């Protein structure tokens with residue numbers, strides 16, 4: 001079974017419009033040939049209990065890494081990411097990027113010796129298996145060139161060795177007078193296009 005990892009950063013849960021887009025993505029993904037040969041593994045960040053690195057955990061992490069002890073639970077997110085064949089990140093647009101819990105999750109995934117290594121010349125080499133990552137968001141106003149959440153994730157994908165990234169958004173959802181259902185439909189159309197692109201990996 002191949003694995004689609006759904007990183008659920010939709011803090012408002014079922015009420016989240018970003019979550020609605022993610023559900024749509026997964027449905028279309030499964031319909032496009034993945035059903036039966038792919039499984040979806042979800043990490044719900046609001047309930048995951050992942051904490052930011054602090055002085056104590058950083059010291060422990062360095063000790064474990066130096067000792068080659070990678071079985072510690074703190075490395076579970078990084079290992080899960082490495083083993084995913086495809087990744088979906090859903091995160092609302094908060095303060096020009098994404099909720100802090102998404103950052104904490106990514107901080108926990110970014111581990112030298114797991115998601116990336118340095119070769120003999122000191123050049124990083126990504127260790128993730130996934131062919132592609134899709135990033136879905138919704139925002140209150142227009143995102144424009146301040147797409148810092150996706151841009152950051154794209155940068156990490158380059159470090160982690162994930163070659164393709166895709167982005168879809170439903171924007172201006174909190175602007176009075178906007179046709180929210182139409183904006184959501186148009187984002188779903190974009191997702192359908194993304195799935196067509198991803199089909200070569202399914």
Ligand SMILES: Cc1cc2nc3c(=O)[nH]c(=O)nc-3n(C[C@H](O)[C@H](O)[C@H](O)COP(=O)(O)O)c2cc1C
Nearest residue numbers: 012016017018019092093094095096138139140141
């Ligand atoms: C804490 C917080 C920060 C937000 N920051 C922004 C922002 O910087 N720019 C923006 O356009 N909308 C912002 N919004 C509005 C959300 O992006 C918008 O309502 C989005 O659709 C929420 O996604 P959800 O329905 O998946 O929770 C913010 C909302 C919250 C709760």
